[in-house]
Amino acid sequence: MLERVLSLRRAAPHADDAPADEDEDAVYVGRDESKTRKHQHLFFRAPNRASNYLTRINYVSYWPCAIALFLLLILAFSFFFTSRGFVCISSYSPVSRVGFFGSDGHESDFGALGVPWCRSKHGKTVEWTAKDLLKGLEEFVPIYETRPIKNNMYGMGFDHSFGLWFIARWLKPDLMIESGVFKGHSTWVLRQAMPDTPIISLSPRHPEKYLKKGPAYVDGNSTYYAGKDFVDFGSIDWPKVMSKRGITDLSRVLVFFDDHQNELKRIKQSLKAGFQHLVFEDNYDTGSGDHYSLRQICDQFYIRGGGHSCFKDSDEARMRSRNKKFWEKAVDIEELCGPGETWWGVRGYMRDNFNHSNKLISYVEHFQNSRFLESILDVYWELPPVAGPSLTHQTRYDPARAPSPIVEDGRYGLFQRLGLASLDNSVFNGYTQMVYIEISER
Numbered sequence: 001m002l003e004r005v006l007s008l009r010r011a012a013p014h015a016d017d018a019p020a021d022e023d024e025d026a027v028y029v030g031r032d033e034s035k036t037r038k039h040q041h042l043f044f045r046a047p048n049r050a051s052n053y054l055t056r057i058n059y060v061s062y063w064p065c066a067i068a069l070f071l072l073l074i075l076a077f078s079f080f081f082t083s084r085g086f087v088c089i090s091s092y093s094p095v096s097r098v099g100f101f102g103s104d105g106h107e108s109d110f111g112a113l114g115v116p117w118c119r120s121k122h123g124k125t126v127e128w129t130a131k132d133l134l135k136g137l138e139e140f141v142p143i144y145e146t147r148p149i150k151n152n153m154y155g156m157g158f159d160h161s162f163g164l165w166f167i168a169r170w171l172k173p174d175l176m177i178e179s180g181v182f183k184g185h186s187t188w189v190l191r192q193a194m195p196d197t198p199i200i201s202l203s204p205r206h207p208e209k210y211l212k213k214g215p216a217y218v219d220g221n222s223t224y225y226a227g228k229d230f231v232d233f234g235s236i237d238w239p240k241v242m243s244k245r246g247i248t249d250l251s252r253v254l255v256f257f258d259d260h261q262n263e264l265k266r267i268k269q270s271l272k273a274g275f276q277h278l279v280f281e282d283n284y285d286t287g288s289g290d291h292y293s294l295r296q297i298c299d300q301f302y303i304r305g306g307g308h309s310c311f312k313d314s315d316e317a318r319m320r321s322r323n324k325k326f327w328e329k330a331v332d333i334e335e336l337c338g339p340g341e342t343w344w345g346v347r348g349y350m351r352d353n354f355n356h357s358n359k360l361i362s363y364v365e366h367f368q369n370s371r372f373l374e375s376i377l378d379v380y381w382e383l384p385p386v387a388g389p390s391l392t393h394q395t396r397y398d399p400a401r402a403p404s405p406i407v408e409d410g411r412y413g414l415f416q417r418l419g420l421a422s423l424d425n426s427v428f429n430g431y432t433q434m435v436y437i438e439i440s441e442r
């Protein structure tokens with residue numbers, strides 16, 4: 001029954017280095033310490049490493065050992081099942097964590113709790129394929145290794161850096177705009193994708209401020225609306241800026257948001273300005289995050305993989321409570337649901353500006369927001385995680401609410417060939433469903 005219900009929900013989408021001053025930075029970028037956490041639960045390492053080891057060893061030359069191991073496993077399993085009645089093992093015991101990956105690392109929970117995929121007007125999707133992503137990864141890893149800001153805590157990790165680089169490189173825009181710069185890592189990523197394209201960077205604090213205390217990146221071909229020159233994206237006279245630059249075709253502009261503002265607000269501002277290609281870095285899942293996101297807006301009962309039950313005695317509640325023990329970003333029913341069973345946004349709140357502002361919205365309003373989005377959405381594409389948790393050892397996002405990764409669990413050979421195994425685990429701990437959208441007026 002559980003499997004049946006879950007499979008119905010399973011959505012196959014069409015598819016600061018120690019900050020300059022840590023406390024000060026936390027104010028500027030919002031506290032999300034676990035974004036690039038270095039530590040991971042010890043418990044994860046053993047099964048993951050074991051599965052990776054099994055993948056790595058040359059099993060042909062070790063086949064007699066493999067047969068012996070297999071027989072031993074059968075024995076152990078039969079003992080386990082026959083003794084279950086005597087030994088009380090809760091299905092939520094940490095022991096079941098192994099179940100996320102299975103003994104060979106192939107099994108996982110990806111999408112089991114739904115992956116709400118925003119509906120576009122005409123069902124259009126992106127041009128790139130899984131093969132293109134893999135090819136892109138191969139090219140991007142050596143580039144990423146040369147990044148100037150090695151520890152980008154509070155900023156983008158590997159997954160989203162790759163996503164932004166890939167999208168910018170694919171679209172080849174004439175102008176790139178970024179809102180939310182911090183120390184400049186995303187500016188650097190955009191520069192790697194498009195070496196000669198001008199950038200406009202908006203952020204209350206100029207990245208050069210960080211240079212005094214450690215690594216930061218200031219781009220020579222970017223116009224900074226930062227520090228004393230800061231202007232919010234929604235207050236810039238874009239037609240004037242575009243005409244000054246001689247940009248007449250706004251479909252040649254890519255806008256990247258990593259400023260933790262209500263994404264509905266940013267979309268409306270972009271539409272008004274005539275921008276069509278947008279990327280949102282933190283596309284937070286329902287029940288989490290400091291701003292209203294596309295993921296949250298599209299999480300609706302009528303959307304495949306969307307909608308929630310606040311019923312405590314439900315399969316969703318049980319699975320969420322189990323997953324909460326394993327993944328930092330997983331939320332259980334208690335956190336997901338507010339008074340009156342409000343589950344949309346975060347407990348019924350539409351958050352904005354690093355959660356400095358939040359507003360309770362009714363389900364009707366939330367529903368209308370999604371209908372509005374559908375009326376202007378041409379393409380919706382969530383970046384998948386680069387690799388499964390048994391490979392990256394990420395401890396943060398809940399696979400049950402994520403699309404399947406580019407490099408699936410168990411494919412250690414590929415993970416290693418791509419150069420991903422040589423990266424520090426901490427860089428894989430920042431995945432929050434980065435999304436690329438294309439929009440146009442009805």
Ligand SMILES: C[S@@+](CC[C@H](N)C(=O)[O-])C[C@H]1O[C@@H](n2cnc3c(N)ncnc32)[C@H](O)[C@@H]1O
Binds near residue numbers: 028185258259
């Ligand atoms: C998460 S950080 C950006 C990380 C950066 N993109 C990176 O890759 O490292 C968020 C940034 O948004 C900035 N910010 C806050 N309010 C903003 C606003 N209204 N417009 C633009 N940026 C804003 C913060 O000061 C901070 O630098």
